[in-house]
Amino acid sequence: MAILAQAPRPKLMTFTAPCTAALAAAIAFVVGNAFGTPLVGLAIGAVFGFILAALLGQFAVPRTMGRTATIAFVAVAGFSVGALGGAVAGALLGAVISWFFYWLHTGAYRRAVPVYYTAAQTLWYNTFLFICGLVFFFLIAPLLPVIWLSFNAQDFFTFTPEMLSFDPAGYSLKHYRDFLGTDEWMVPLKNSLIIAPIATLISVTLGTLAAIGLSQSHVPFRQAIMAIMISPMIVPLIISATGMFFFYAPLGNWLEANLGLNQSFVGYVKVILAHSVLGVPFVIITVTATLVGFDNSLTRAAANMGANPVTTFFRVQMPLILPGVISGGLFAFITSFDEVVVVLFVGSAQQQTLPWQMFTGLREQISPTILAAATILVTFSILLLTTVELLRRRSERLRGLSPS
Amino acid sequence: MSDMTSSGQMLAADGTPLKTSLARALRRQKLRALALIAPLLLFVVITFIVPIATMLFRSVENQIVSSTMPQAVELLQQWDSATGVAPDEAVYQALYFDLFKAAEAKEHTKLGTRLNYEQTGTSSLFRTSGRKLDDVGELWQDPIEDIAPALKDGETWFAMMSGTGSNTVLEERRALWASLVEEPFAGDVGITISDEIAQMLPLTTAAYADWAIYEAIEDGKDISKRDPWEAVYAGLGLDLRSDATVRAVNAYTGPHAADLQLLTANLDQMPNTMFKDAFAEMDEDWLDPEVWEAIKIYSPNYTSGYFLNAVDMKKGVETAEMRPENQQIYITLFKRTLWMSLVITASCIILGYPVAWLLANLPMRTANVLMILVLLPFWTSLLVRTSAWKVLLQQQGVINEILVWLGFVDDANRLILMNNATGTVIAMTHILMPFMILPLYSVMKTIPPSYLRAAKSLGATNFTAFRRVYFPQSVPGIGAGSILVFILAIGYYITPEIVGGTDGVLISNRIAYHISSSLNWGLAAALGSILLALVMVLYWLYDRIVGIDNVKLGG
Incomplete structure (x- = not known):
C-alpha cells in the first residue's frame, strides 16, 4: 500500500478522462441501442464520462463519496427510464464506471505489473486479466439465471417482465413447493x-x-x-x-x-x-x-x-x-x-x-x-x-x- | 539376530538360512497386498470388465437366425444365391416347420426384426406370415379329420405316437427348443415316442415332439388329453406323399394303424399343395431371392455384419460393400464426433490456458478463492449445467432475450444457438473446461517463475520468453488435459441429447437410440466396441504421456 501511494498518477485530462469517457460511451452505446438510438447514446455517454472524470479528478473527490454519488446519479437516471429494474441496472453501471475511474485515477491499474513495463505491456496485462475474468464469468454465470428463474411465479423457462422489474408478484416459491410436495x-x-x-x-x-x-x-x-x-x-x-x-x-x-x-x-x-x-x-x-x-x-x-x-x-x-x-x-x-x-x-x-x-x-x-431441483443441487x-x-x-x- | 555358521551361511533367528527367511517374508508381504486388492479386483472384474466383454461378444453374436430356423438354414447352405431364383421346395418345407414352432413361441417376430436391419420389409414379412401358418396346416388337418375322425382327438394321437423306444427324436427336438427360447426346457414330457412310428413318419414325429415338449413344459399341460397343433397334420400329410411310407403304413400293426390306413386308402382327398406356393400366397416376398440371400448371409452363429453396418458397409455373400450414399450415417457420425470433440478440446485449451496460468501465478490466497470458481461448476450436477444452457440458449432464452432487448438482434431473426452443433460445443466446452484447467494448473504450478524472468533478463521479449521458455514446459499439461477432455467428449451422451438437436448429436446418442428405441442391440454393441477401441488407444497415449498414477482430482 505504501508503494501504491507513491505510484505515479496518470494525467487526468489526457488519459483518465478520455478512457472513462470511452468506457461510458461504449456502455451508453449498448443502452442507447436498446432504445433505438445508439449514436445518441454514444455521444451522451462520452460527454457524461468525460465530465464525470473531470469533476471527480479535478476536485479530488474522495473515493467512497465519488462512487456513491455516481451510483446514485446513474441509478436515478435509470429509474426515470425503466422504473425499479432500470434503477438496479443503473446502479450497477454507475458502480462499474466509477470503479473504472478510480482504478485508473489512483494508478491501481499498474499495481500488479513491474514499474518498467511500457504502456502497451500494461495494456496487454490488463486485457489478459479481463479475458480471464470473462472465462470465469463463462464458468459461473450460466448457473445464475437457473437460480433466479427457479423463483419464477409463472410456469415459464424465461424471465417475465414482473421478474425484471423486481415486482414481488413475479416471484414465488411454488416450484420449490412442487419439488418438495409431489411424488x-x-x-x-x-x-x-x-x-x-x-x-x-x-x-x-x-x-x-x-x-x-x-x-x-x-x-x-x-x-x-x-x-x-x-x-x-x-x-x-x-x-x-x-x-x-x-x-x-x-x-x-x-x-x-x-x-x-x-x-x-x-x-x-x-x-x-x-x-x-x-x-x-x-x-x-x-x-x-x-x-x-x-x-x-x-x-x-x-x-x-x-x-x-x-x-x-x-x-x-x-x-x-x-x-x-x-x-x-x-x-x-x-x-x-x-x-x-x-x-x-x-x-x-x-x-x-x-x-x-x-x-x-x-x-x-x-x-x-x-430449476428448483437444480438450485437445490447447486446448494x-x-x-x-x-x-x-x-x-x-x-x-x-x-x-x-x-x-x- | 543372525549368526554365521561354519558353512559361512547367514542364518535367521529361527535357524533357517537368511535368504529363505527373507524370501518367505517377501512372499508373505506380496500375498498380503494381493489379499487386500483381491476383493476389489474381483468386484471390478465381475461388475465392469465382464459387462464390457459381454458387449464385445454381443457385437459379433448372431445365433438368432440358426436357432429360429435351424432346418431351413441347414438346407439353405446348398442354395446358390447367384442363380437369382428362390430356393426349392425342401427349404420352404423346412421353413414351414421351423417358423410354425417359432410362431407358437412368439419368437418369429424377433427374427423378423433382426433380419429387418439388413433387409427392409423382413419384419412385416415374418409378422404377417406368422399369423397365416395355421391356415396352411388346416389344408391337411381338415381332410385328415374328415377321412379319419378319430384323429381329431388328442388321445388318439397320444396312443398312436407312444410306444417303446429310446426317445432320441424327443431329445433332439428338446435341444432345438432350448436354443430357440433360451430356456433349458428340462422336465418330463410324459411320452415315450415309439421308435417304429418315428422311423415310419419322421416329419409327423418331429412336429408332434415339438408340440408335446412345448405343451408339456412351457404350458404345463397333460399332453395325453390335448389336441396337437396344425403342423402335425401337415407333417402327416407330407409323410404320406412318399410311396415307401404308404407301403409301410399299410403293413403297420401298431395302435390306431387302422386310422392311418384309412388315410392311405383315401390319398386322393389329400391336398397336393406345395409350400413354396403356400408361402408365396402369404406374401410374395418369400419368392424374393434377396430375402433368402439375407437369411443365408446372416445364418452363421457369429457375424461381422454389425461391425460392417457400423462403418456404413453391407455384408454381401462373399465380400463386403459400401452402402448406398443415402444410407451412410455412421461414418459421418464418427467423423462428426471426432471433429466436435476436437473443437471442444481446442476451445477448452484456448479458454482454459489463460485461467490456469493466472491461477498458477497468483498468490496462493487469491488463487484459492478463484479456484472455487473453477471447482464449483465441476462439482455441480451435470444435469444442472445442461439445464442452465438450455435456459440460456433457447430461442426465448436469456441470451436471445438480452440481445433482442439491446437491439442487436431482430426479434424475428433470433439466433439459433440450440438444437445444433453450436449448442453442443458451447455447453460441452463449459462442462468439460474444469477437466482442462485442473491438469494444466497442476503442471504450471511446477514451472518455476524464475525461468521466465531469466529469459527476460537475457533479452527476450515477453512474447519470446513465453513462446520459447514457458509454453514448452506447459505442453505436458496441455497433453494431459486434452486427452482427458477428448476422451470425455467422444463418449458424451446427456448434453448432446438435450441441446444437440439433430446436427449436434454424437455417436453415443446413436448407441443409446439403438439400445432403447430401435432395439438393434448388436449394432449398438458394435458401435460401442469401435468407440471403446478408440478410447483405449487414447488411454494408452495418456498413460504414455502422463501415467495413470498421476491422475489428480480437484486440484
Missing part, C-alpha cells in the same frame, strides 16, 4: 438417497482396502491391476452403460428366478452395483494419493508396541488417511448421485433417480420445477465443495504441506 420428485430424490450412499459405502470400503494393498512396496502386476481399477473412469459412460445393459438384465432375471428375490429389490441391487463400480476409481485415486505421503514407520512403530494389524489400521493408519478416504467417498457419492446414463440403461422405472427425472423433464416437458454441491476443500487443507496440514 414425481420426492420418489426420485428418495431413490437417489438410497442408491448413492450404499454405492459409496461399497466403493469406499473395497477401494480403501485395495488402495492400501496397492501402495505396498511389492505388488505383482501393479500396473495392470491399476489399469483395471481405473478403467471405469476412463471408459466412456455410454459404453459402460451399454455393456452393463447386456450383462445386468440377464443377471437380474437369474437373481429373480433362482433366488426368489423381488423385482424391485433386484433393480436396486443392479443399479447400486453399477454405481459402486463407477465410484471405485475416484476412491482408489484419492486414497493412493493420500498414502503417498504416509510414513510407514508409524505402522511399524505401532506393531513394535504390540498392536495387531487390525488395531494398527484403525488407530494409526485410518485417522491419518481419513481425509483422503472421505474426499474419495464424496467423489464416489457425487458420481452416483449425478449419474444418468447407467441408471437409464440398467434401472427400471422404480429406480428412477433425481438426475433421471431431470433428464426426462428436460427432454420432454419443460417445467421450472427442474448441495457448494456444501460438498466446501467439505472437500476443508478436508484437503486438513490433510495437507497433517502431512506438513500447509499452503503458504
